[in-house]
Amino acid sequence: MLKPLPIALALILAGAPVVAQTPPPPPPAAAKAQAAAYVKAAGMSDLYETTSSEIALQKSRDAGVRRFAQAMIEHHRHTTAATVQAARQAGLTPTPPQLGGAKASIEELRRAKAADFDRLYLGQQAPAHQAALDLHQSYATNGDQPALKTSAQAAVPIVQQHIQMLSQLQR
Helix, strand or coil, X not given: CCCHHHHHHHHHHCCCCCCCXXXXXXXXXXXXXXXXXXXXXXXXXXXXXXXXXXXXHHHCCCHHHHHHHHHHHHHHHHHHHHHHHHHHHCCCCCCCCCCHHHHHHHHHHHHCCHXXXXXXXXHHHHHHHHHHHHHHHHHHHHCCXXXXXXXXXXXXXXXXXXXXXXXXXXX
């Protein structure tokens, strides 16, 4: 059986950076079926994506990562606008999105050293997009407001495309 301490010591001695990775928290279960919770969770997810990607545009020097980040900003601003419009159609008054539990992930990216940034950013994006995909698919199936269900369904292929882009970047 391998001992954790000798492995960690070997990594440190080998000069390999040991960097924590804090993915954003998944949305609450209520967001998968209840309109107000869905709008809040979708807004937080989109805000995390745009904020983290703005940081990536500042810090990353990798052309592929920068292209991905730019696409995230454009696509997630679009999905935010579509969710807000659908929420209004459903009779809701959406409040501006908040980062909530994703603040720790954003701070981790802001503090990341240049050498660690791309790995950290892409590492956060994978679980964030899986959680977003689950949120949108679940609400599209189980949601309580038709306009938001339609908006959630429209977001699914966008998030699936992002997961595919991530997969290509991580190869």
